[in-house]
Structures are given as structure tokens and as C-alpha cells.
Amino acid sequence: DAGVTQSPTHLIKTRGQQVTLRCSPKSGHDTVSWYQQALGQGPQFIFQYYEEEERQRGNFPDRFSGHQFPNYSSELNVNALLLGDSALYLCASSLDLAGVSYNEQFFGPGTRLTVL
Amino acid sequence: AQSVTQPDIHITVSEGASLELRCNYSYGATPYLFWYVQSPGQGLQLLLKYFSGDTLVQGIKGFEAEFKRSQSSFNLRKPSVHWSDAAEYFCAVSGTYKYIFGTGTRLKVLA
Numbered sequence: 535d536a537g538v539t540q541s542p543t544h545l546i547k548t549r550g551q552q553v554t555l556r557c558s559p560k561s562g563h564d565t566v567s568w569y570q571q572a573l574g575q576g577p578q579f580i581f582q583y584y585e586e587e588e589r590q591r592g593n594f595p596d597r598f599s600g601h602q603f604p605n606y607s608s609e610l611n612v613n614a615l616l617l618g619d620s621a622l623y624l625c626a627s628s629l630d631l632a633g634v635s636y637n638e639q640f641f642g643p644g645t646r647l648t649v650l
Numbered sequence: 651a652q653s654v655t656q657p658d659i660h661i662t663v664s665e666g667a668s669l670e671l672r673c674n675y676s677y678g679a680t681p682y683l684f685w686y687v688q689s690p691g692q693g694l695q696l697l698l699k700y701f702s703g704d705t706l707v708q709g710i711k712g713f714e715a716e717f718k719r720s721q722s723s724f725n726l727r728k729p730s731v732h733w734s735d736a737a738e739y740f741c742a743v744s745g746t747y748k749y750i751f752g753t754g755t756r757l758k759v760l761a
Contacts (some may be wrong), residue, residue: 567748576654576740576751577694590747626749634670638682638750643693 536561538627538642546648547615555610555645559627565589566608567639568600569624577624583608584630612647620649652745656752660753663731664760671755673741682744683724684729685715688754689737697739700724712733733759 539558547553559566569577579592580639583602597613606627612619623646626639655674662670682701686694698709705717715726723740724741736759741752 569749574754576742576753577749579748579750582747592748622693638699639744641686641694641696646691 540625540642540645544646548650551615554614557608557625558608560640563629564606565628565630567626568610571622607635616650617649622646652750654752656755658755661757662758665733669728669731673724675743677743684742685726686740687737
């Protein structure tokens with residue numbers, strides 16, 4: 535049973551560029567969440583996608599956008615990159631169960647983005 | 651507001667000594683709590699989780715944690731630390747749709 539996978543593993547970009555990160559959820563999961571982990575910090579919630587819609591968003595600017603595809607995989611796009619966007623980007627997947635107040639999230643290995 | 655506090659940024663222990671990492675949370679409803687470990691350059695590995703029931707939770711690698719509702723705490727413990735336990739440890743609480751993480755505690759183990 536494949537877990538959450540992310541690509542690429544590492545990425546180097548320059549300021550002002552745009553980047554796309556990809557995530558495939560764990561088999562059977564339908565919900566994808568994205569987190570940013572800056573150096574020396576805990577992961578911060580960016581947004582969550584369910585049924586191809588952004589369901590909830592954290593305190594991140596509109597430069598951060600996403601997409602979920604019919605097969606439940608997801609992309610995170612960041613435009614106009616800043617030096618401060620350098621971080622480990624984690625994807626997490628879960629299964630949305632109606633009537634259940636909590637759905638456990640499973641994390642992928644992350645994509646390390648360096649902005650020069 | 652929902653939050654997680656890890657009061658200790660760095661902790662140093664000798665190999666073979668006991669360990670306790672502190673975690674305090676603020677959450678209005680029944681909390682679902684987690685401890686993760688992260689080695690340098692790596693992703694998150696789940697050590698243990700608390701949903702309900704027994705307040706003492708056993709995890710992998712010999713770790714355990716105790717949920718204390720009255721103190722809003724979920725401290726992580728290990729009776730005897732190994733050099734390979736050196737890493738960063740994160741406590742998290744599950745909010746609606748998202749996890750809220752603490753800022754982490756970096757563990758150093760002395761030989």
C-alpha cells in the first residue's frame with residue numbers, strides 16, 4: 535500500500551519565479567492538505583482540498599494556490615517566489631468520513647524548496 | 651484560539667538517561683493529539699497519537715505520552731534515551747481540517 539508521495543524531492547528556484555509541487559495521496563484517501571515548514575519551525579497549514587475545491591485556508595497570501603484533480607492528487611503552486619518561501623513543503627492526505635469529527639492525516643516526505 | 655506550546659526549544663540528555671518533552675495545548679473540544687519526530691532533512695514520522703480512552707499512550711521506539719486534561723498537557727517520555735533519538739520532536743493537535751503544530755524541541759544526546 536503506497537503512502538503519500540511527493541515530487542520533486544528537492545527544487546531550487548530564483549526570486550520571482552513560479553513553482554509547482556505535486557502530491558499523490560495514500561490509496562483510498564480523498565482529501566489533501568498542504569503545510570509549509572520553514573527552517574527551525576513547526577509545519578504551518580496552507581490549505582486543504584476536498585472534492586476538487588479549497589475547503590479551508592491558513593494565513594498565506596494569494597501567491598499560494600492549489601488544485602486537486604479527479605484522481606485526488608494535488609498540486610501546490612507558488613507565484614512570484616520570495617526568499618522567505620524557502621522551506622520544506624509537506625503534503626498530507628486523509629479520508630473524509632461524513633459525520634466523523636476527526637480524520638487522521640498521513641504525511642508525505644516533503645519537497646524541499648530553496649529560493650535564491 | 652487553538653494552539654500548541656512546546657516550552658523547551660533545546661534539551662540535552664546523556665545516553666541512557668530518561669527523557670520528558672513537554673507539550674501544552676489550547677483547544678476547546680476533545681483534543682486529538684500527536685507526537686512526531688523529524689531527523690535533519692527528513693519528513694515527519696508519527697511516534698504516537700491520542701484519540702480517547704486510556705490516557706497513557708504507547709508509541710514506537712519505546713516512547714510513551716500521557717494526556718492530562720486538567721493540565722492541558724501531553725508530555726512525551728522515554729525511560730532510556732539512545733543516541734539515535736537525537737532529532738527534532740513536534741507535538742500537534744488536530745483542529746477542524748488542519749493540524750496545529752508546536753515549534754518543536756530539538757533533542758541532543760550526549761555519549
